[in-house]
Amino acid sequence: METKGAGRSPLWLLVAWAVTRAALLLFVFRVYVFPGPDVTSDVSVIYRGWYEVLRQGTFPLDDVTWQYPPAAALAVLSPAALPFLSYAHAFFTLACLSDAVVLALLAYAGGRPGRSPRGAWVWVAGVPLLGPTVYARYDVMVTAVAVAALLAGARHPRALGALAAAGALMKVWPALLLAGAVRRRAWGSAAVTGAGVGLLFAVSMPGAFAFLTFQRERGTEVESLGALVFHVARHFGWRGEVLLNYGSIEFLGPWVNVVSTAALALTAAAFGWLLLWRLRARELTGAVLADAALTAVLLFTVTSRVLSPQYLVWLVGLAAVCLTRRASRMTGPALLIVGASFLTVLEFPLGFSHVVVSDGYGITLLVLRNALLITAALTAAHHLWHTTVPPRPSTPQPPRPGRTTGKGAQPRRVVT
Numbered sequence: 001m002e003t004k005g006a007g008r009s010p011l012w013l014l015v016a017w018a019v020t021r022a023a024l025l026l027f028v029f030r031v032y033v034f035p036g037p038d039v040t041s042d043v044s045v046i047y048r049g050w051y052e053v054l055r056q057g058t059f060p061l062d063d064v065t066w067q068y069p070p071a072a073a074l075a076v077l078s079p080a081a082l083p084f085l086s087y088a089h090a091f092f093t094l095a096c097l098s099d100a101v102v103l104a105l106l107a108y109a110g111g112r113p114g115r116s117p118r119g120a121w122v123w124v125a126g127v128p129l130l131g132p133t134v135y136a137r138y139d140v141m142v143t144a145v146a147v148a149a150l151l152a153g154a155r156h157p158r159a160l161g162a163l164a165a166a167g168a169l170m171k172v173w174p175a176l177l178l179a180g181a182v183r184r185r186a187w188g189s190a191a192v193t194g195a196g197v198g199l200l201f202a203v204s205m206p207g208a209f210a211f212l213t214f215q216r217e218r219g220t221e222v223e224s225l226g227a228l229v230f231h232v233a234r235h236f237g238w239r240g241e242v243l244l245n246y247g248s249i250e251f252l253g254p255w256v257n258v259v260s261t262a263a264l265a266l267t268a269a270a271f272g273w274l275l276l277w278r279l280r281a282r283e284l285t286g287a288v289l290a291d292a293a294l295t296a297v298l299l300f301t302v303t304s305r306v307l308s309p310q311y312l313v314w315l316v317g318l319a320a321v322c323l324t325r326r327a328s329r330m331t332g333p334a335l336l337i338v339g340a341s342f343l344t345v346l347e348f349p350l351g352f353s354h355v356v357v358s359d360g361y362g363i364t365l366l367v368l369r370n371a372l373l374i375t376a377a378l379t380a381a382h383h384l385w386h387t388t389v390p391p392r393p394s395t396p397q398p399p400r401p402g403r404t405t406g407k408g409a410q411p412r413r414v415v416t
Helices: 002-028 041-054 072-081 087-110 118-126 128-136 139-153 157-171 173-180 184-204 227-236 256-280 286-303 311-322 331-350 352-357 360-388
Strands: 241-245 248-252
Touching (some): 002 118, 041 072, 041 087, 072 087, 072 139, 072 157, 087 139, 087 311, 118 128, 128 311, 128 331, 139 157, 157 173, 157 184, 173 184, 227 256, 227 360, 256 360, 311 331, 331 352, 331 360, 352 360
16 A cells, blocks of 8 residues: 555656646746736846847846846856747746756655655645746756755765856855765865856956945845844834835835844854854764755845845755755754745735835734744754754763861762
């Protein structure tokens, strides 16, 4: 009976994926209109504009909304591989293909001896909860690279390093996949790949690293943890604004710089904790590689001054990789991330108008979503520390001097 159920499991997995992804495609192809703001405009307008500039052999130097590392150009240019489709339709198709690649990798990894199919199910269930935004951003493509890196990492550290570096040159955060890497080959491969590809872009296309200076004047994005301060403060007379700034809806006004600086300080503190963990960790097994990556990205996400909906795609993918191993302690954080994904689609795009005006419904959604992510981050950090860091040996206490009966007498023993 168990064998028969196990045999049907891949089929049900494929059916669930096909049904949910067909729904996402119907929304991004505008066969049916998903409520809220049109999430596909980023592709049809912004990405398409970048595409035309990149085809000329240069980066969008005059567009401050271009805030991505140089290899992001590959994702923006990728629709050229499907010239028989419009730019937007080609992009959505490739995003769906990336989604399918992730499923295939997770299903293969979960089907190996001693592994679990839970990871594939987390991906199948978690992604559609984010709504059509998943296919209207290139984050799912980056996540596919990250998933491949982690699944290859235990046996092939050079592949881990090369793929992590490639992902980081697309959107920075995959550099955190190396948090749990212990072999020098992984770090060496990452350094060589990153330097080589970065140099290639710098030489061949002007403005490859201009993105580093395009974020200096950013405010605090309305969906971030720090933004909750201003959502509440608006009800008590705070005189600030909510504006489209550097490509996202942000708070601008008094004290925003202070909150943004505090967010950067929290990120620095998170990295400090990760460094301390690496110095003290001893039990770095294959399962810990993915657990450490998820923990690091969670900490980065909750402390960032920007917490866009597509960031949840990263977390769902990393949580799915963790759960392909039965030894992973990340089941709780994975479930919290799936719950946060559902609250995210309620917040954007469904309830984004409520978020922008900071009404009670919008604030409640943000508080609940961000609370789940904070809890996931703290829980993941707790599990990672206690499963890899040995307890400090207790300092032996010197024996108390007993009563003596004379010179050279020994302390009195208590016989029980």
